[in-house]
Amino acid sequence: MKIHVDMEKCQHYGQCVFEAEDVFSLGDDGKLIYKVDVDDSRRADVESAVDVCPMQAITVE
Amino acid sequence: MKVLIVGAGLAGLRTAESLRGAGFAGEITLVGDEPYFPYNRPPLSKDALANGLEIADLEFKRRESVADVTWIFDDSATSTDYQQRGVLLKSGRLESFDVLVAATGIRPRTLNVPGAEKSKFSLRNFAEAQELRTSMLGVQRIVIVGAGFIGCEIAATARKLGIDVAVVAADPEPMFRPLGAEFGHAMKHRHEAHGVSFHMNAKIAGYLGGESATGVSLESGEEILGDLLIEAIGSLPNTEWLAGGSLDLKDGVLVDSSMRATAPSDVSIYAVGDVARYAFDLFDTTPRRIEHWNLPTETGRRAGKSIAHFLHTGEVLAESVNFVPSFWSDQYEDNLQSFGMPGIADSINVVEGDLMGDCVVEYLRGNKVVGVVGVNTSAKLAPYRKSFQETN
Known part of the structure; x- marks a missing residue:
């Protein structure tokens, strides 16, 4: 699956990190870092990350 | 079924x-x-x-x-x-x-004071947001009753739009219950630096205006007037x-x-x-x-x-509540975020930065950390959330 984060919306709160640490992280500068191509086996956790994003900035294809 | x-x-x-x-x-x-x-x-x-x-x-x-x-x-x-x-x-x-x-x-809760029947704004749903936006765009000054998150966020948004803001609230400091006196006081300074005026510890005697409320009178006799009034009191x-x-x-x-x-x-x-x-x-x-x-x-x-x-x-699921409450709030350029229950703490410990700038603040009940609040420091708050789930 492909992950997209709308960086206009993202406020780097990092709530997604708790749901899928291997996909989302906050860098030393506090900014969001994420993987674009992720194996389908991670879908459940990635969808959880979509749910908990306060800015609703994450989409999955 | x-x-x-x-x-x-x-x-x-x-x-x-x-x-x-x-x-x-x-x-x-x-x-x-x-x-x-x-x-x-x-x-x-x-x-x-x-x-x-x-x-x-x-x-x-x-x-x-x-x-x-x-x-x-x-x-x-x-x-x-x-x-x-x-x-x-x-x-x-x-x-x-x-x-x-x-x-x-x-x-939204409403205040029961003389003049309470006058029309005023509140903000919980989409229709109310549309109404408030339409009405706010044409005015110079708004009066916000209540200094919780909603009141403070509306204040910040109004200042961005160039509208003057007076906040009137019974609490001693903005966001007093979730953040406590010291952090609340610092948040008040941040808002004041953007031009918001606060009337705290206010005892509201009534709402003023015609059909629509446009201000409040206080028991002290002081009147705070604007073009429209928004109630945000919980x-x-x-x-x-x-x-x-x-x-x-x-x-x-x-x-x-x-x-x-x-x-x-x-x-x-x-x-x-x-x-x-x-x-x-x-x-x-x-x-x-x-x-x-x-x-x-x-x-x-x-x-x-x-x-x-x-x-x-046929049996009730036996799992404890392992949720860590979390809130976040954008006010001006600042991102405020919290994990845990800062509202139940009895003291705070500023572990990084200071309350007027970017910071990480621990909230303690006794000597136990029960919450953490940060401004523009999201990445540093994550370990706290984990520790609440692991050690408590």
């Missing part, structure tokens, strides 16, 4: 999705009192107010698994028949249920429709860790989201109704799983 979810907000949606995720294949009906699918409310006091978002910008993505649920819009519950297992709706329609989920959330849980049964409705609906409000032998009733009151087991045993944004998702997930488990096994 039919699950009736009354309330079509975030908690109702997450409950339905979780039911399907846990394998429940029966009927699900959601009843919402607005004409919209579940949507995200936090932007109402920020982006929607500043930039006029459309409902489509705010609606949550709904999982395919809930494509088959029945949605009833523009209707609300008026009473519950516990014997016949039915909920009477305002339209006159009677909805039966095998399992009932209360997801009716909250409504909320009340929508539980009246549940009266007449055995539920504890003292402040929202009391539920156990499975979000269940009734005994296993009784009719199956659950509550989720802002209307639910329960103990946060990671922190203490006192049931609390906390209106943080992450909790409708947590409680909705838990309820869906619990209901499916109960229908399958």
Whole structure:
């Protein structure tokens, strides 16, 4: 699956990190870092990350 | 088998999705009192107010698994028949249920003072945000009654739009209950630096104006005047429709860790989201109704799983409440974020930065850290959330 984060919306709160640490992280500068191509086996956790994003900035294809 | 979810907000949606995720294949009906699918409310006091978002910008993505649920819009519950297992709706329609989920959330509280009958603004739903935006754009100065998160976020948005803002509140400092006096005081300075004027410890004697409220008079005799008035003094849980049964409705609906409000032998009733009151087991045993944004998702997930488990096994799901409350707030260029329960702390410890700038602040009850709040330091707060789940 492909992950997209709308960086206009993202406020780097990092709530997604708790749901899928291997996909989302906050860098030393506090900014969001994420993987674009992720194996389908991670879908459940990635969808959880979509749910908990306060800015609703994450989409999955 | 039919699950009736009354309330079509975030908690109702997450409950339905979780039911399907846990394998429940029966009927699900959601009843919402607005004409919209579940949507995200936090932007109402920020982006929607500043930039006029459309409902489509705010609606949550709904999982395919809930494509088959029945949605009833523009209707609300008026009473519950516990014997016949039915909920009477305002339209006159009677909805039966095998399992009932209360997801009716909250409504803005209003102040009962002379002049309270005058029209004024509040901000909880999309229609109110649209009304407020339309009215606010033409005015020079607004009066906000209440200095909680909603009041402060509206203040910040109004200043961005170039509107003068006076905040009048009974509390000693803005966001006093969640953040405490010291952090609240620092937040007040941040707002004052952007031109907001505060009248704290205010005893409001009445609302002033013609048909519409445009200001307040204080018991001191002082008058604070503007062009329109917004009430943001907290909320009340929508539980009246549940009266007449055995539920504890003292402040929202009391539920156990499975979000269940009734005994296993009784009719199956659950509550989720802002209307639910329960103990946060990671922190203490006192049931609390906390209106943080992450909790409708947590409680909705838990309820869906619990209901499916109960229908399958006849037993109540025995899992403790491992949710860590979290809130966040954008005010001006600052991102405020919290994990845990800073509101129950008795002291704070600034571990990084200072309260007027970017910072990390621990909240302690006795010598135990029960919460953490940061400004523009999200990455540094994550370890605290983990420690609450691991060590408490």
